[in-house]
Amino acid sequence: KGLKKYFPVSGGFLNRTVNHVKAVDDISFTINKGDAFGLVGESGSGKSTTGRTLLRLTDKTAGEVIYKDRDIFSLSKGEMRTLRTDMQIIFQDPYSSLNPRIRVGDAIGEAVLDHGLASKAEIRERVLEIMSVCGLAPHHIDRFPHEFSGGQRQRIGIARALILSPDFIVADEPVSALDVSIQAQIINLFSDLRDQKNLTYLFISHDLSVVEHLCNRIGVMYLGSLMELAPRDELFANPLHPYTRALLSAIPIPDPEIRRERIVLTGDIPSPVDPPSGCKFHTRCPFAKQVCKEAVPEYRNVGGEHYVACHLV
Numbered sequence: 001k002g003l004k005k006y007f008p009v010s011g012g013f014l015n016r017t018v019n020h021v022k023a024v025d026d027i028s029f030t031i032n033k034g035d036a037f038g039l040v041g042e043s044g045s046g047k048s049t050t051g052r053t054l055l056r057l058t059d060k061t062a063g064e065v066i067y068k069d070r071d072i073f074s075l076s077k078g079e080m081r082t083l084r085t086d087m088q089i090i091f092q093d094p095y096s097s098l099n100p101r102i103r104v105g106d107a108i109g110e111a112v113l114d115h116g117l118a119s120k121a122e123i124r125e126r127v128l129e130i131m132s133v134c135g136l137a138p139h140h141i142d143r144f145p146h147e148f149s150g151g152q153r154q155r156i157g158i159a160r161a162l163i164l165s166p167d168f169i170v171a172d173e174p175v176s177a178l179d180v181s182i183q184a185q186i187i188n189l190f191s192d193l194r195d196q197k198n199l200t201y202l203f204i205s206h207d208l209s210v211v212e213h214l215c216n217r218i219g220v221m222y223l224g225s226l227m228e229l230a231p232r233d234e235l236f237a238n239p240l241h242p243y244t245r246a247l248l249s250a251i252p253i254p255d256p257e258i259r260r261e262r263i264v265l266t267g268d269i270p271s272p273v274d275p276p277s278g279c280k281f282h283t284r285c286p287f288a289k290q291v292c293k294e295a296v297p298e299y300r301n302v303g304g305e306h307y308v309a310c311h312l313v
């Protein structure tokens with residue numbers, strides 16, 4: 001609710017004024033139990049910072065994060081430590097978080113040992129079980145990270161996240177570094193795991209086509225703000241925000257008979273230190289009018305579970 005995360009940056013050479021990167025700039029949304037909630041936007045839109053703040057891996061600037069009826073920023077260290085087992089994060093490049101000298105079985109079981117939850121024999125059992133659920137053969141348990149392909153490493157990353165039976169997973173661009181053919185396998189794994197283990201996801205991606213098959217609700221972020229949020233089918237059938245429409249029009253359609261509007265985004269995402277006035281998207285929006293430069297469009301409900309922030313709508 002009203003979540004903000006600003007990072008201070010110095011003004012540069014001899015400039016003592018302190019500016020802020022408004023990475024997350026007042027966003028509110030709900031993730032329901034059992035959701036695979038997709039958070040989409042170009043790099044620099046604040047998706048990763050949102051994910052990290054939801055897990056309290058970073059402090060907030062303002063707002064609240066309510067998890068199972070409690071504001072996680074009001075919890076003590078001890079309470080937070082208990083809650084940590086319930087919320088996990090999966091990164092784009094699991095290799096960077098795997099110690100090259102630690103066998104993958106040990107890497108997967110590490111968290112259980114840290115929490116003193118089981119004997120070594122029990123941990124090995126649990127590691128083998130979770131490896132099998134994640135599509136890793138038992139003999140892989142004693143191998144080292146470099147012996148695995150990108151897709152297998154992401155399976156290891158997922159197994160590591162699941163070993164403590166969390167309820168909520170933030171997956172930050174988990175397939176973006178993988179070949180397209182492997183991406184589909186890992187997305188299917190996420191989908192199976194959600195059903196088998198009753199998981200809830202915040203699934204971050206810069207690519208709408210990646211979240212299309214997995215996510216039931218999707219939020220679109222731009223420069224720290226939520227621009228649109230809707231159930232998946234509604235968003236794909238009836239996208240309202242020009243930014244969403246531009247992202248959708250960039251997805252290739254295999255069937256040449258189907259025509260989709262073409263909105264080409266030009267230029268890069270502006271600096272979050274000094275975002276454009278009014279609607280932050282106005283510098284790149286093909287439909288921008290005078291009012292868009294002057295007034296911030298209200299983020300509002302437009303019927304059902306569809307929310308959008310645009311003067312045009």
Ligand code: SF4
Nearest residue numbers: 279282285292310311
């Ligand atoms: Fe474009 Fe204006 Fe809507 Fe922003 S408010 S998306 S600039 S039409």
Ligand code: MG
Nearest residue numbers: 043044047048
């Ligand atoms: Mg990111």
